[in-house]
Amino acid sequence: MSGAGRTGRTGQRTVVTVATALEAGYRSVDTAAVYEEYPAIWRTFEEIAGSGRAKAVGVSNFCPAQRARLHAGSPFVPAVNQVELCPYLPRRDLREARAAHGVATEAWAPLGQDKDLPAEPAVFAVAGRRGRSAAQVVLRRHLQQGVVAIPESVTPARIRENLDVFGFELDAADLAALGGLDSGRRLGPDPETFDPPRPGGRPSRWRRLARRMSGLVSPSRGRGPGGG
Secondary structure, three states, rough: EOOOOOOOOOHHHHHHHHHHHHHHOOOEOOOOOOOOOOOOHHHHHHHHOOOOOOOOOEEEEHHHHHHHHHHHHOOOOEEEEEEEOOOOOOOOOHHHHHOOOOOOOEEEEOOOOOOHHHOOOOHHHHHHHOOOOOHHHHHHHHHHHOOOOEEEEEOOOHHHHHHHHOOOOHHHHHHHHHHHHOOOOOOOOOOOOOOOHHHOOOHHHHHHHHHHHOOOOOHHHHHOOOOO
């Protein structure tokens, strides 16, 4: 899968980016054209998938309480949970827990969101041994761990490079070296605590939805102070 990003990727640039990805061989593209805060519409997702209009549907940044609530209220299992995941934050426990339910783990920002990761000595050393780029060895690690990765790029050469990760393998020493980067460091906000400020101090719709999904707020309670 190729990621086209969420900022400034509209109009003709998105068309060109998606066309380049398809030409290179990708068959799934996350254009991130719309990132909204939706109400609980999982039943609608079930209907869409059940009717054959979608091959699969998934969730993003779901915390354990939200996932448990989803499984308890619906027999339909999401195909994927998209979370922040990179060598700094490998999320092994989360990956194993989701795999036990048949849910794939998908990494957004699999190469990190800054220039630190490609410059790490461990990444640089493995890339040199394999004759590959830093991005390719990190993506190959994700692949060997069963993680679906969405490397964001709008550069044609990078899009093709990010797909060219099937002609080599990392050995145990390579994986151990990259595994040493695990620091628990997040590059984005923690979705379990993130609540962007709103005018008047109202909780964001995302936070209210998270509370509802985790069972902390009942949908039948209606509006209260700061409610929505």
